[in-house]
Amino acid sequence: MTLPVTYPIVLSLILFSIGVLGVLTRRNAIIIFMSVELMLNAVNLAFVAFARQFGSVDGQVIVFFVMTLAAAEVAVGLAIIVALFRNKNTLNVDEIHLLKN
Amino acid sequence: MEHTLHLQIWPVLLFPLIGFVINGLFGNKLGNKVAGWFATSMVGLSFIWGVVLFFKYQGAGLHGTAVEQTLFSWIAVGNFNVNVAYQIDPLSLVMLLVVTGVGFLIHVYSNGYMKGDPGTPRYFTYLNLFIFMMLNLILANNFLLMFLGWEGVGLCSYLLIGFWFEDEAKATAGKKAFIVNRVGDFGFLLGMFLLYSAFGTLHFSSIFSEANTLFVDTGVITAITLLLFVGAMGKSAQIPLYVWLPDAMAGPTPVSALIHAATMVTAGVYMVARSNALYSLAPISQNVVAWIGAITAVFAATIALVQNDIKKVLAYSTISQLGYMFIGVGVGAYAAGVFHLMTHAFFKALLFLAAGSVIHIMEHAFHDAGIHDKDPQDIRNMGGLHKYAPFTAWSFYAAWFAIIGIPLFSGFFSKDEILAKSFGFNPWIWALGAFGAILTAFYMSRLTYLTFFGKFKGNKETENHLHESSKVMTVPLVVLGVLSVIGGYIGIPKLLGGSNHFEHFVASVAPEAESIHHLSHGTEWMLLLTSIVLAVGGLLIALAFYHWKKISAEKTAERFGGIYRLLLDKYRVDELYNFMIVQPIVRGSRWLWQYFDAKFIDGFFVNGIASTTKFVGDKVRKVQTGVIPNYALFISVGTLFIMLYFLIW
Numbered sequence: 037m038t039l040p041v042t043y044p045i046v047l048s049l050i051l052f053s054i055g056v057l058g059v060l061t062r063r064n065a066i067i068i069f070m071s072v073e074l075m076l077n078a079v080n081l082a083f084v085a086f087a088r089q090f091g092s093v094d095g096q097v098i099v100f101f102v103m104t105l106a107a108a109e110v111a112v113g114l115a116i117i118v119a120l121f122r123n124k125n126t127l128n129v130d131e132i133h134l135l136k137n
Numbered sequence: 138m139e140h141t142l143h144l145q146i147w148p149v150l151l152f153p154l155i156g157f158v159i160n161g162l163f164g165n166k167l168g169n170k171v172a173g174w175f176a177t178s179m180v181g182l183s184f185i186w187g188v189v190l191f192f193k194y195q196g197a198g199l200h201g202t203a204v205e206q207t208l209f210s211w212i213a214v215g216n217f218n219v220n221v222a223y224q225i226d227p228l229s230l231v232m233l234l235v236v237t238g239v240g241f242l243i244h245v246y247s248n249g250y251m252k253g254d255p256g257t258p259r260y261f262t263y264l265n266l267f268i269f270m271m272l273n274l275i276l277a278n279n280f281l282l283m284f285l286g287w288e289g290v291g292l293c294s295y296l297l298i299g300f301w302f303e304d305e306a307k308a309t310a311g312k313k314a315f316i317v318n319r320v321g322d323f324g325f326l327l328g329m330f331l332l333y334s335a336f337g338t339l340h341f342s343s344i345f346s347e348a349n350t351l352f353v354d355t356g357v358i359t360a361i362t363l364l365l366f367v368g369a370m371g372k373s374a375q376i377p378l379y380v381w382l383p384d385a386m387a388g389p390t391p392v393s394a395l396i397h398a399a400t401m402v403t404a405g406v407y408m409v410a411r412s413n414a415l416y417s418l419a420p421i422s423q424n425v426v427a428w429i430g431a432i433t434a435v436f437a438a439t440i441a442l443v444q445n446d447i448k449k450v451l452a453y454s455t456i457s458q459l460g461y462m463f464i465g466v467g468v469g470a471y472a473a474g475v476f477h478l479m480t481h482a483f484f485k486a487l488l489f490l491a492a493g494s495v496i497h498i499m500e501h502a503f504h505d506a507g508i509h510d511k512d513p514q515d516i517r518n519m520g521g522l523h524k525y526a527p528f529t530a531w532s533f534y535a536a537w538f539a540i541i542g543i544p545l546f547s548g549f550f551s552k553d554e555i556l557a558k559s560f561g562f563n564p565w566i567w568a569l570g571a572f573g574a575i576l577t578a579f580y581m582s583r584l585t586y587l588t589f590f591g592k593f594k595g596n597k598e599t600e601n602h603l604h605e606s607s608k609v610m611t612v613p614l615v616v617l618g619v620l621s622v623i624g625g626y627i628g629i630p631k632l633l634g635g636s637n638h639f640e641h642f643v644a645s646v647a648p649e650a651e652s653i654h655h656l657s658h659g660t661e662w663m664l665l666l667t668s669i670v671l672a673v674g675g676l677l678i679a680l681a682f683y684h685w686k687k688i689s690a691e692k693t694a695e696r697f698g699g700i701y702r703l704l705l706d707k708y709r710v711d712e713l714y715n716f717m718i719v720q721p722i723v724r725g726s727r728w729l730w731q732y733f734d735a736k737f738i739d740g741f742f743v744n745g746i747a748s749t750t751k752f753v754g755d756k757v758r759k760v761q762t763g764v765i766p767n768y769a770l771f772i773s774v775g776t777l778f779i780m781l782y783f784l785i786w
Binding site: 056059060063068129130132133134 | 762763764765766769770773
């Protein structure tokens with residue numbers, strides 16, 4: 037019995053929304069960062085589901101790209117967060133408003 | 138059909154243009170003397186070329202056909218084509234010889250008159266530019282090039298009236314001339330637009346040959362001619378646009394002679410004569426031109442009766458004489474109008490130059506006698522100058538007899554011809570002209586008598602310093618004096634046994650309109666004798682006032698105090714214009730400046746937009762918190778909206 041495409045898509049949607057909410061509501065930079073990762077993986081899931089649905093490998097290929105990109109992003113992002121913590125002594129984004137003034 | 142002359146027209150224009158450019162660029166390096174004589178010789182060369190053109194034209198046996206020479210294409214847009222092209226025919230030849238001939242004499246005279254003035258090179262630069270522009274006006278073969286000259290001479294007039302611009306009154310007089318002329322030029326422009334829409338061209342010979350044959354409505358022709366005449370009113374100082382000419386006397390006197398008596402102000406007369414084919418088709422316009430001319434002739438003459446400034450008298454006299462020319466061209470006697478234009482150019486240029494000489498003499502005498510508060514132009518300070526300035530005086534008398542129409546002097550023939558033709562058109566116009574003639578005889582005799590006869594009215598010290606002007610000034614006077622006497626002999630009417638060469642010459646391009654009734658010999662003799670009686674009568678009345686003292690001028694002025702003051706104040710027309718036109722415009726402009734511009738444009742638009750932007754900016758900048766999560770929220774909300782958009786539509 038084949039899995040209907042709706043299931044993984046709905047799961048992907050839920051994961052993505054959790055990610056968005058996490059980015060918007062949480063104050064800790066690391067949590068926000070993890071939420072972004074969650075969103076990326078939700079998208080990956082959608083890609084794979086659609087690739088299977090349409091019998092095309094394109095989606096699966098793109099997922100590899102996204103995973104590489106996410107890995108790079110994690111490396112850079114974590115480095116920034118560490119640097120930020122060293123400078124500001126906090127990871128609360130409300131207290132980090134370097135863009136203002 | 139193209140007629141060739143085997144001689145180019147353009148050098149006539151080139152000489153003054155060279156003079157203008159060289160003097161304009163290097164005049165101050167050349168020095169006053171060189172600049173002056175250089176400019177003079179350029180106009181002299183132009184005159185010589187003009188004379189050669191005249192004889193070539195006569196020799197070609199063209200019988201009034203125009204010779205056209207195209208230099209280059211000026212404007213070519215779609216169907217609208219205008220060339221820089223010149224034409225020679227009897228009418229433009231007469232004007233050419235008058236402008237360059239009289240212009241040359243006045244240039245010579247200017248060398249003496251402007252001696253010692255630091256602005257001399259500038260003066261001659263303007264004067265040469267004027268001659269160039271005037272030649273464009275009279276030699277053009279289309280209305281647009283004529284208009285270029287028309288505007289060009291207006292510019293030169295403005296520059297020369299305000300030549301001594303340090304004096305604010307003189308600068309203002311220049312501005313007044315320019316602005317009043319703008320009103321006229323507006324009419325001229327509209328006339329040209331209408332011409333183009335009716336005929337599809339601005340080329341003279343195309344328009345005039347089609348005017349008769351083409352099915353153009355008489356109403357349109359009437360409108361065109363009336364609008365063109367509005368231009369002539371401005372340039373040739375006719376009621377109601379004459380007010381600038383008396384003020385134009387602020388310029389140097391040779392300028393008054395050249396521009397404001399002999400040449401530029403006659404441009405309107407020339408234009409009407411040039412457009413004779415149109416005017417002859419529009420009886421309403423003919424009547425308007427003739428009546429305006431007649432009323433102006435009398436109106437200006439009455440003002441001239443009581444003025445005390447020698448140049449003011451001559452200025453009003455010029456307006457009045459221009460009125461006569463318009464009577465001539467208005468009734469359809471184009472040749473007569475142009476004839477008077479020519480004789481007037483001689484005697485009025487002479488009157489102004491002689492007046493300039495008198496002013497020069499008075500100025501030097503006052504200066505040498507150490508008097509600084511007396512006006513050298515006021516005839517009440519003069520008298521008995523004949524003894525001290527014989528050349529000036531004798532030439533002035535020649536012009537005096539010419540203008541009042543003493544038989545055998547030039548003005549007699551031309552004025553009489555105009556009056557005779559006007560009688561055949563409408564006796565009432567003749568009556569006005571005849572009344573003007575007696576006024577002319579009176580005010581000119583008064584002016585001459587008070588200036589040259591009787592006893593000198595200054596003190597002994599001043600009298601000892603009166604000296605005749607230098608040769609450079611008196612020689613042109615004598616030449617013009619001779620012309621003022623004999624200038625009329627080329628147009629002796631048939632009635633007096635002449636053959637009227639001039640009329641035949643000009644009538645070949647400007648034939649007399651059919652509106653003039655032919656007069657019997659008896660009537661013509663009657664009119665001729667009436668003219669003589671009026672001229673001599675005016676002269677005798679003036680002598681009765683000022684020589685025999687039979688009538689006291691002071692008592693007469695007292696008895697008719699109201700009229701006298703009205704005339705002395707020039708009918709208060711300037712005040713009326715000031716009250717009716719200038720003041721409302723000034724008040725309106727002030728309102729526009731202080732309320733509309735300051736409050737509405739500046740307040741509402743300029744500052745309003747700025748403060749609105751600032752206000753909105755102040756409110757909206759709060760959105761820029763600098764807190765990343767806020768931005769992220771906006772991005773998400775935005776994305777949501779975009780998704781909604783795609784979902785719903």
